[in-house]
Amino acid sequence: MFTRVGAVALKKDLHNTIAMCAALDNPQNKFKSIHIAGTNGKGSTSHMLAAVLQKAGYKTGLYTSPHLKDFRERIRINGKMVSKSFVKDFVKTQTEIVNEIEPSFFEVTVAMAFDYFAKEKVDIAVIEVGLGGRLDSTNIITPELSVITNISLDHTNILGNTLPEIAFEKAGIIKKNIPVVIGERHSETENVFIQKAAQEDSQITFAEDNLRLENLHQKKPLLSMDIYQSKGLVYKNLALDLTGTYQSKNIVTVIQSILKLKELGFKIPDKAIYSSLNKVKKLTGLQGRWQTLSTNPLIICDTGHNKAGITEVIQNIKNTNFEKLHFVIGMVKDKDIDGVLAILPKNATYYFCEPDLERALSAKDLAEKASHFMLKGKVFNNVKAALETAKKMASANDLIFVGGSTFVVAEIL
Structure with a gap:
């Protein structure tokens, strides 16, 4: 499949x-x-x-x-x-x-x-x-x-x-x-x-x-x-x-x-x-399109998963008021990983994770690739653990964004 x-x-x-x-x-x-x-x-x-x-x-x-x-x-x-x-x-x-x-x-x-x-x-x-x-x-x-x-x-x-x-x-x-x-x-x-x-x-x-x-x-x-x-x-x-x-x-x-x-x-x-x-x-019943999951801190998810889609996500992030950005991200192997990582904001804290499917890029490999683009954060072996940690680290006026793959979003809805 x-x-x-x-x-x-x-x-x-x-x-x-x-x-x-x-x-x-x-x-x-x-x-x-x-x-x-x-x-x-x-x-x-x-x-x-x-x-x-x-x-x-x-x-x-x-x-x-x-x-x-x-x-x-x-x-x-x-x-x-x-x-x-x-x-x-x-x-x-x-x-x-x-x-x-x-x-x-x-x-x-x-x-x-x-x-x-x-x-x-x-x-x-x-x-x-x-x-x-x-x-x-x-x-x-x-x-x-x-x-x-x-x-x-x-x-x-x-x-x-x-x-x-x-x-x-x-x-x-x-x-x-x-x-x-x-x-x-x-x-x-x-x-x-x-x-x-x-x-x-x-x-x-x-x-x-x-x-x-x-x-x-x-x-x-x-x-x-x-x-x-x-x-x-x-x-x-x-x-x-x-x-x-x-x-x-x-x-x-x-x-x-x-x-x-x-x-x-x-x-x-x-x-x-x-x-x-x-x-x-x-x-x-549409879900996952710049969807607000909660406030204080503001948590938003989006299913954008390629360079063009993530470009739009970044524009939406720029249009949002917040103090600090926490970025929960996972991707699948057959995407333009470097193309996406190259355009992500460098001033965010990243929570690298992997969705539960064979196509998933391991969180460790994703973090390794991200380091070449000066993106820093911690590695988690599942999406929920990454999000829970982001919630603990975020202040009330921060933004937590969850995305990088449809399958990452699916696991937190």
């Missing part, structure tokens, strides 16, 4: 997913969908879109990965996790086909999600890509809309070592005559998307070309902003309960996607947009 062991668990074609879904009478063809890929922000974007559609009155499926605490987080309808009984029955009834084709954990999970959404007759399902796009198990759907949030270096051992190579894999979700929204325009990747869209006769829109965000400010406990098109103000005082400043990029992608869905005939009133985006976490 990729989550725990990495690239060796990947299947580099769609054969198994196609075979499993064929045995289920192709459930992916029985509901409408939106397909979302991207290096960073695809999880937040998926949850925001699902919340909006739910509030607009659509029975909305949501498939995301990985989960943090409960496997069933991956498969939801209107924010409610798939039932334990459905999961058990699915596993039991699909044992024969699983033994026959030996699919990966992710392939089984995708088939389960599609079967659930079809049987529950969802109006629309928001489907988040697991990894890449072109060969991802989710890429057997024909969506109403494809969305690609952004491109940065991650999973380079699988997707490629350059931004154009990674963009090529993400662009694999662009389908014939299906419109695509690209969140951010980048000089190294824009032509990859433009060429793929032209090949597929897909109408392409770069969100940041069409929309601009102004008056971004914290209006606790929300993040508030105005959204403009060239013709003028579209949404005034739009408020998000996802308060990381990086959400300013995701919300532009979300709003452009909503505008495109409205063009396609979806009925999404402004009231649904305002009343959903200020409670995405409640409506969808």
Whole structure:
């Protein structure tokens, strides 16, 4: 399973997913969908879109990965996790086909999600890509809309070592005559998307070309902003309960996607947009995005786990008032460890730890690598011990940040 062991668990074609879904009478063809890929922000974007559609009155499926605490987080309808009984029955009834084709954990999970959404007759399902796009198990759907949030270096051992190579894999979700929204325009990747869209006769829109965000400010406990098109103000005082400043990029992608869905005939009133985006976490169960766990001292976690994601985390830290920074960090082996460590603040106290999975980089090795970047701290053999020590060392006005990996965050929620 990729989550725990990495690239060796990947299947580099769609054969198994196609075979499993064929045995289920192709459930992916029985509901409408939106397909979302991207290096960073695809999880937040998926949850925001699902919340909006739910509030607009659509029975909305949501498939995301990985989960943090409960496997069933991956498969939801209107924010409610798939039932334990459905999961058990699915596993039991699909044992024969699983033994026959030996699919990966992710392939089984995708088939389960599609079967659930079809049987529950969802109006629309928001489907988040697991990894890449072109060969991802989710890429057997024909969506109403494809969305690609952004491109940065991650999973380079699988997707490629350059931004154009990674963009090529993400662009694999662009389908014939299906419109695509690209969140951010980048000089190294824009032509990859433009060429793929032209090949597929897909109408392409770069969100940041069409929309601009102004008056971004914290209006606790929300993040508030105005959204403009060239013709003028579209949404005034739009408020998000996802308060990381990086959400300013995701919300532009979300709003452009909503505008495109409205063009396609979806009925999404402004009231649904305002009343959903200020409670995405409640409506969808999203966790781990610049999430405040407690105060006095302030403890915040975030699942950012690559250089681009950690760059945004550091910006959020700079925007936070505190006296001293305590940084609980763990990482997995197949990330750009040095790239992340090089940008971390040197004036923090570090608590090096390791999440409980095979892919984890040992806390000792992480501390050794960190020392080359003048980052100092102590080593802990598990995440909870690191956090508990940070709590003991921190004063009431300090900040404790917990992150570096989704799996570190999962262990403290």
